[in-house]
Structures are given as structure tokens and as C-alpha cells.
Amino acid sequence: MSEKLWIFDTTLRDGEQVPGCQLNTQEKIIVAKALEELGVDIIEAGFPISSPGDFNSVQEISKAVSNPIICALSRAVEKDIEVAAAALKYAKKGRIHTGIGVSPYHIQYKLRSTPEEIIRRGVAAVKFAKQFVEDVEFYAEDAGRSEPDFLCKIIEEVIKAGATVVNIPDTTGYCLPEQYGGFIANLKNRVPNIDKAIIATHCHNDLGMATANTVAGVQNGARQVEVTINGIGERAGNTSMEEVVMAIKCHQSIPVHTDIVTQKIYQTSRLVSKLMNMPVQPNKAIVGRNAFAHSSGIHQDGVLKHRENYEIIDPKEVGVEESSIVLTARSGRAALKHHLDALGVELEGEELRKVYEEFLLLADSKRDIGRKDLLELVGKYMDESNFIELEEVTYSSNGEINAQVKVKIGNESHEASASGVGPVDAVLTAIEKVVQPQVDLEEFLIQAMTHGSNDVAKVHMRVIKSDKPYYGFASNQDIVLASAQAFVDALNKIPVKEYVTA
Ligand SMILES: CC(=O)SCCNC(=O)CCNC(=O)[C@H](O)C(C)(C)COP(=O)(O)OP(=O)(O)OC[C@H]1O[C@@H](n2cnc3c(N)ncnc32)[C@H](O)[C@@H]1OP(=O)(O)O
Numbered sequence: 001m002s003e004k005l006w007i008f009d010t011t012l013r014d015g016e017q018v019p020g021c022q023l024n025t026q027e028k029i030i031v032a033k034a035l036e037e038l039g040v041d042i043i044e045a046g047f048p049i050s051s052p053g054d055f056n057s058v059q060e061i062s063k064a065v066s067n068p069i070i071c072a073l074s075r076a077v078e079k080d081i082e083v084a085a086a087a088l089k090y091a092k093k094g095r096i097h098t099g100i101g102v103s104p105y106h107i108q109y110k111l112r113s114t115p116e117e118i119i120r121r122g123v124a125a126v127k128f129a130k131q132f133v134e135d136v137e138f139y140a141e142d143a144g145r146s147e148p149d150f151l152c153k154i155i156e157e158v159i160k161a162g163a164t165v166v167n168i169p170d171t172t173g174y175c176l177p178e179q180y181g182g183f184i185a186n187l188k189n190r191v192p193n194i195d196k197a198i199i200a201t202h203c204h205n206d207l208g209m210a211t212a213n214t215v216a217g218v219q220n221g222a223r224q225v226e227v228t229i230n231g232i233g234e235r236a237g238n239t240s241m242e243e244v245v246m247a248i249k250c251h252q253s254i255p256v257h258t259d260i261v262t263q264k265i266y267q268t269s270r271l272v273s274k275l276m277n278m279p280v281q282p283n284k285a286i287v288g289r290n291a292f293a294h295s296s297g298i299h300q301d302g303v304l305k306h307r308e309n310y311e312i313i314d315p316k317e318v319g320v321e322e323s324s325i326v327l328t329a330r331s332g333r334a335a336l337k338h339h340l341d342a343l344g345v346e347l348e349g350e351e352l353r354k355v356y357e358e359f360l361l362l363a364d365s366k367r368d369i370g371r372k373d374l375l376e377l378v379g380k381y382m383d384e385s386n387f388i389e390l391e392e393v394t395y396s397s398n399g400e401i402n403a404q405v406k407v408k409i410g411n412e413s414h415e416a417s418a419s420g421v422g423p424v425d426a427v428l429t430a431i432e433k434v435v436q437p438q439v440d441l442e443e444f445l446i447q448a449m450t451h452g453s454n455d456v457a458k459v460h461m462r463v464i465k466s467d468k469p470y471y472g473f474a475s476n477q478d479i480v481l482a483s484a485q486a487f488v489d490a491l492n493k494i495p496v497k498e499y500v501t502a
């Protein structure tokens with residue numbers, strides 16, 4: 001059985017130190033709840049002494065979240081620790097994170113102190129924090145540039161003082177993986193009471209090494225990793241949670257596991273990006289727009305034959321529906337055929353070769369080729385009459401009326417759900433979500449054929465698209481189904497290229 005690796009998320013503290021990313025309390029609660037659902041073990045909710053707003057956020061998150069430990073940051077200063085403890089009053093499980101700089105730079109130039117005095121202040125801070133909570137984490141700031149002997153000494157002393165977790169930050173993102181792993185190995189081998197505390201990594205990305213350093217830390221004995229969603233954080237950012245979690249999941253030789261629900265990674269990434277107004281770079285590992293996009297012919301052919309040829313992670317594992325095959329002038333026939341099949345146009349041999357030639361001419365003049373472009377190319381080969389097929393309709397009313405639909409477009413099935421003022425409204429809205437035709441429903445008539453309660457309803461609809469009317473008809477004993485079928489009938493009469501936008 002592998003050992004548990006504790007996931008300490010500091011998106012709301014270190015992540016929020018990014019200029020322009022500050023969140024209000026309500027937004028922080030939304031993120032904290034998402035982190036809880038994601039399966040994070042510890043949420044660093046803020047630095048309560050820093051402002052009344054941050055104090056309030058830590059307090060409200062403590063009330064709103066049940067499972068994760070809520071952690072509050074402080075300096076090795078009594079007032080900071082008292083305020084952190086007060087902010088954690090409502091936490092079901094609270095942790096105070098206190099510490100001090102340990103590198104020669106920090107000791108001499110920032111704190112204007114001496115190594116002996118730093119040990120004394122670190123120990124005093126841990127002892128003081130222990131009066132409020134059992135769970136006290138000590139950070140040795142700038143440990144990545146510290147003297148290993150001094151680091152061992154201060155870590156031994158703060159553990160004696162009661163630290164339950166010892167955090168070894170590479171605050172300036174200076175270390176190389178071997179070097180950072182060496183710090184952790186050194187502590188494991190030389191600090192006599194190290195088994196009484198968990199070692200935490202906290203790496204920054206100034207040289208793009210944060211994930212590599214964190215993984216090296218884990219390989220050398222760290223059992224807590226301090227990370228942020230999307231790797232946000234001061235300067236070049238912190239270690240990104242999604243990268244570490246997936247690196248560990250992909251490499252079973254690392255003898256640890258996490259409790260992260262990886263299928264929620266993508267949605268959490270997008271939530272944080274949206275609330276913090278911080279776009280995710282397209283080539284960002286795991287959560288970037290292109291992380292599962294294949295655009296060159298040889299890769300596309302390989303992925304279509306067997307996904308693992310070019311993918312080490314199944315996109316579904318991180319909550320991305322599926323990989324995408326992007327059509328460009330570097331695409332080959334396999335990719336083109338894949339997209340045409342999806343549109344219900346099955347071309348082979350000479351026909352495929354001709355369309356491919358035309359496709360290349362178009363692709364050389366455009367960056368990306370979308371479905372609309374393909375329809376222009378292959379319109380003549382298509383049977384548009386039943387391009388949209390209604391496969392399944394269900395609806396329920398539990399106070400709110402909800403509908404789920406399964407609709408086939410070309411050869412691909414899509415599902416959507418929606419609520420509405422009544423079942424017909426809910427079903428039609430769900431269909432529109434899938435098809436996205438942006439039509440105006442101008443006329444909608446339901447006629448009973450024989451007037452009994454088991455009557456057949458006859459539905460007639462008129463929809464407008466680009467100023468032109470299209471008519472749909474259907475009849476069914478189920479009035480909702482009849483309406484949905486009439487709507488799809490009308491949509492099928494609109495030329496496909498009129499509403500395919502991508
Ligand atoms: C590596 C990190 O991410 S650490 C966390 C960084 N985050 C933040 O700084 C955000 C919150 N910070 C703040 O709101 C403010 O800086 C406060 C409230 C903490 C302090 O504000 P001020 O009292 O005005 O001090 P100021 O910010 O100017 O300077 C920091 C002081 O803390 C001292 N200090 C820094 N780290 C520590 C520490 N871990 N323990 C004790 N003292 C420390 C500095 O030496 C300096 O003291 P000095 O003025 O005696 O030289």
C-alpha cells in the first residue's frame with residue numbers, strides 16, 4: 001500500500017499574491033468549496049493579520065468548509081499568531097502556519113539578525129502557536145538557499161517545540177531538482193526527530209522547476225506538497241497542483257497516492273482562472289487548451305489508431321471530455337476523414353483524395369479549418385435531410401422542471417440538459433444547447449386530433465433563421481415529444497452550413 005501524500009492548496013494565499021488576482025470573501029468561499037470537492041487535504045485560506053478582509057475570508061471559509069484542514073499564515077510574530085488563531089475560531093480542523101527566513105540573505109539582509117536569534121524566534125513562534133492549536137506548521141523561508149547544517153538545526157528545534165509539519169520552501173525558485181531533493185534527503189537522514197513531523201515541499205517556478213523540484217522532494221521523503229491551481233503565485237508562480245497530482249498518478253514507481261478527484265481538475269482550473277481573471281496559457285500542462293489537442297498529421301493518425309500513441313493521460317481522467325483533432329495544413333487524410341465521418345460524410349479512395357487536395361489549398365490560406373469550412377468543401381456529398389436526429393428525451397419536475405436530451409448531429413451524439421418554465425420549454429432549450437442554431441421560434445401550434453385524454457397531439461412549428469422561415473411537423477401521444485420532434489424537423493430543413501459555426 002502506498003503512503004498518502006497530503007495536498008496543501010495555497011491558491012487562496014500564495015496564489016492570491018499575484019497582482020490583479022485578489023478575490024473577495026464570497027469568491028474565496030466558492031473556490032474553497034471547489035477545492036473541498038476536489039479532495040484537497042489542507043486549504044491555506046489567507047494571512048489574517050494582513051487585512052480585515054483577509055481575516056474575514058479565513059473566518060468565513062472556516063465556517064463554510066468541513067473536510068479540509070483550514071490553515072492561516074503568520075510571521076514568527078506573536079500578534080500575527082494571535083490574529084491567525086482568532087480567524088480560525090470556527091474551523092473544524094485549524095492549522096497555524098508560522099515561520100521565518102533561514103537563508104543567509106534573509107537572516108542578514110531582511111531580518112537583520114543572527115542564526116542563533118532566528119532559531120530562538122522560530123522556536124518561540126511554534127510554542128506560542130501551540131497554545132491555540134495542536135496542528136502547527138513551521139516554514140523555513142528561503143530554505144532553497146540556506147546552509148544545510150543550519151536548516152537541519154532549526155528544523156530539529158522547531159519539531160522539539162511541537163511543529164507537526166515542517167515546510168521547506170524554495171521561496172525564490174532557485175533550486176535544481178537534485179539540489180532540492182538533496183535538502184529533503186539531508187533532513188530525513190540527519191534530523192534525529194524528523195519522524196515526528198511531516199516534511200512539506202513549497203516550490204516556486206522562477207526557473208520553471210517547481211513541479212520537478214516538488215516531485216524530487218516527494219521522491220526523497222516529503223509527504224505534503226504545497227501547490228496552487230494552474231500554478232498561480234507570486235512572480236513566476238507556485239508549483240501547479242494538477243501537474244504534481246498527475247505526475248504521481250502517471251508514475252507508480254513513486255510510492256505515494258493522493259485523494260484528489262482528478263476528474264474535477266479541469267473544472268476547478270477554469271473556475272480559478274475565471275474568478276481570478278488569470279487566463280491559462282494554451283500549452284499549460286494538463287489544463288491548457290492545447291494539452292489534449294493534436295494538430296499534425298502524424299500525431300493525429302497515431303492518436304486515432306490508438307490514443308496512447310501520443311497521450312500519456314486519458315483526458316477524461318482530468319475532466320476534459322475528449323482530445324481534439326485540429327485541422328490545419330499539417331493534417332493528413334486520417335484527420336480529415338475523422339472529421340468528415342463525424343459529419344456523416346464517409347469518403348474513401350479517389351473522392352477522399354480530391355477533397356484532401358482542396359482541403360490543403362484552403363488550409364494553406366487559413367490557420368484552422370472548422371466544421372463550416374468542411375461543409376463548404378463536402379456539401380455536395382452530404383445528405384442533409386436527417387443531419388440532426390433526436391435520440392432520447394427525458395424530463396422531470398421536482399419543483400424545478402428539467403429536461404435531458406440526446407441529439408445526434410451527423411454521426412456524433414451529444415447530450416445536454418436545461419430547465420424551463422414547462423417541460424416543452426426545457427426540452428427545446430436543451431436541444432438548442434446542442435445544435436446552437438440560434439433560431440426564432442415564431443409559431444408553435446398544438447392540435448388535439450380526437451379530444452380524448454389519450455389523444456395524439458399534432459404539432460406545427462415555424463422557426464426563423466437568417467430571415468427565412470422553416471417549418472416542422474410531428475405527431476405523438478406525448479405532447480412534449482411531439483414538440484421536440486417538430487422542432488428538430490424544422491431545424492433539419494435549415495441548410496447545415498447555416499448553423500454550424502466552428
Ligand atoms: C514568502 C511569502 O510568500 S511570505 C508571505 C507574503 N505575503 C505578504 O506579505 C502579504 C501580507 N503582508 C502584509 O500584509 C504586511 O506585510 C504585514 C501585515 C505582514 C506586515 O506589515 P508591516 O508591519 O507594515 O511590515 P512590512 O510589510 O513593511 O515589512 C515586513 C516586516 O516583517 C518582517 N518579517 C518578514 N518575515 C517575517 C517573519 N517570517 N517573521 C518575523 N518577521 C518577519 C520584516 O523583517 C519586516 O520587519 P521590519 O519592518 O522590522 O524590517
Ligand SMILES: CC(C)C(=O)C(=O)O
Pocket residue numbers: 014073139140141142167169170171172202204
Ligand atoms: C510563507 C512561505 C511558506 C512561502 O510562501 C514561501 O516561502 O514561498
Ligand SMILES: [Mg+2]
Pocket residue numbers: 014169171202204
Ligand atoms: Mg511561497
